[in-house]
Amino acid sequence: MPSLSPPARRPLIVRLRNWVGDVTLGLPTLTRLAGAGYDLQLVGKGWARDLLAGHGWPVTVLPKTAGDRIAQLRALRREARAADAGFGRRLNAVCFPYSFSSALEFRLAGLRAIGHAYEGRSLLLSRAVPRPQGVHELEVYWHLGSALLGADAPPPTAIGLQTSAQHRAQAAALLATHGLAPGYVMVCPFAGGTWSGEDKTWPAFADFVARVLPAFGRRVVVCPGPGEEAAAHAHFGSATVLEGVGLGAYAALLQDAALMISNDTGPGHIAAAVGAPLLSVLGPSDPALWRAWGPSVTLLKGAAGWPDVDTVRDAVAATLR
Numbered sequence: 001m002p003s004l005s006p007p008a009r010r011p012l013i014v015r016l017r018n019w020v021g022d023v024t025l026g027l028p029t030l031t032r033l034a035g036a037g038y039d040l041q042l043v044g045k046g047w048a049r050d051l052l053a054g055h056g057w058p059v060t061v062l063p064k065t066a067g068d069r070i071a072q073l074r075a076l077r078r079e080a081r082a083a084d085a086g087f088g089r090r091l092n093a094v095c096f097p098y099s100f101s102s103a104l105e106f107r108l109a110g111l112r113a114i115g116h117a118y119e120g121r122s123l124l125l126s127r128a129v130p131r132p133q134g135v136h137e138l139e140v141y142w143h144l145g146s147a148l149l150g151a152d153a154p155p156p157t158a159i160g161l162q163t164s165a166q167h168r169a170q171a172a173a174l175l176a177t178h179g180l181a182p183g184y185v186m187v188c189p190f191a192g193g194t195w196s197g198e199d200k201t202w203p204a205f206a207d208f209v210a211r212v213l214p215a216f217g218r219r220v221v222v223c224p225g226p227g228e229e230a231a232a233h234a235h236f237g238s239a240t241v242l243e244g245v246g247l248g249a250y251a252a253l254l255q256d257a258a259l260m261i262s263n264d265t266g267p268g269h270i271a272a273a274v275g276a277p278l279l280s281v282l283g284p285s286d287p288a289l290w291r292a293w294g295p296s297v298t299l300l301k302g303a304a305g306w307p308d309v310d311t312v313r314d315a316v317a318a319t320l321r
Contacts, residue, residue, distance in 0.1 A: 009039035011080035013073065013093040013111060015102055016044030016059075019192075020247065020266025023048050024273050025138040025293060026096055028156050029145035031096075032056070036149055039083075041076055051247040051270070054162030066105060084300035088112070091126055092146060096141060099132070100124075114148050116140070133193030135275035138293050158294045161253045171252035178240055183220040185316075186254060186271070189236060190228050198284035200264045204309050205281075206235040212313050214238065216320055218258060223250055223267070258317050261312070264290065270298045279315050281307060 012033060017022050023044065034040055034057070042059045049059035060076065063069050080087045084139065088110075095102050095115030103121035106113040112126035122128035129147045132140055142155045175181070187209055191200035202208075213220050220239040233240045241289035245253070252268060254260055254276040262268030262278060264285040271278040272292035280292045282301040291299055300307040300315055 003123070003182065009084075010037055011041055011084050011087060011092065012038040013041045013043065013076050013080065015062075015093070015095050015097060015106070016042055016048050016071075017096050018045055020047065020051065021269040021290075022137065023051060023158065024161065024266065024269040026141040027052070027055075027159050027273065028138065029141045029159060031055070031160065032142075032145050032153075033148070035043070041080065043072070043076070045249050048168075051161075051250050051251070053167060054251075066101065066227045069105050070108050070314075073105060073111060077110055077200035094144065094148065095125065096144070114144065116144060134288075135286065136293070137290055148230040155219060158275065159273035160215075161251060161270065163255065163274065164248060167246075167248035167252045168255075170246075170249040171256065174242060174245070174249065174253065175256070178242070180219055180221065180240065183239075183258045184221050184256075185213060185216070186221045186223070186260045186276075187213075187236070187239065187318075188260065188265060188267040188271075189222065190231070191224075191263040195264070195284040195286070200285060202263055202281045202283065202306055204306070204312075208309055208312060209236050210238050212309060215317070216316060218320070221253070221257070223253070259316065261316070262292075264292075268292050277319050279312065279319065281312060288304040 001303050014108055040057045041238050043062055046061045048226055062071055073318045091112050091114050093106055093111040093113035095106055095113045098118040100117060100119045100121045103115055103124040107124040114127040115125045117128035118132040132143050141154055146152050189205040222232050222236050222239045223242045223245040229243050251270050251274050254271045255274050257276050260271035260276050264282055268280050269292050272294040276295050278292055278297045280297055283306040287299050298315055300312055
């Protein structure tokens, strides 16, 4: 009996969003599209290549200027057409960003993109899908994938971020260098951006790390991002500060953590994505729209804003018992 040849893969150019949390929450949709037979060609920030390395998808780093971005997309289009004769006759690109400029760049590059109708860009997209309102951001991206596939399905309960062997080795080397054993507590006391103009940084974080966490007898680890190093040493000196850790190695470190305590920020989403126990400390953020996603997540939010120190301490005790 003759062997059956595998089905042909279909190249799909995907523009990622520009924030760590967004890319992490878009991962279930990327996994679904890959499972449906699409050969993903991702375009995004340089850190996205590091973050998604465990999945094996190529990530082309986004240039800074519009002209270079259009030229890059045209080059990817030529490569895809050479691999798939039907590339130009179907929807062949996904635009996760909501910006007018991203849709314009796809159009000028000759790509047939699907994206959400937003900022008057519907005429630039080959298919513009209404953006669902009042749902979690992961479900917004999932909805776009459903539109491309022409099939509804419930989103997964877990994100399932994979780490690469290289990043697991990097994490193991860091642990050995700093005398750390699995079971430490990681904290992310930083947060980029704001929510409705309000700071997303828990005001009690530094005092909590200095005065409350030592009672639990665990090493505390903080991995500051670029520009956060001085604040990490100044305000979290009792913790082990690991500078210059890429997102892939960060994810691998989280897999060996007993607990992550985080503001509403990208590393918190990564912790949830690898299944690390996460205490997500929220103030102004709306958890219905932007909570960390997964069964290992405990949300901590006060009735009128931030949770108090006792609430967070009790949650740490319940997690580490």
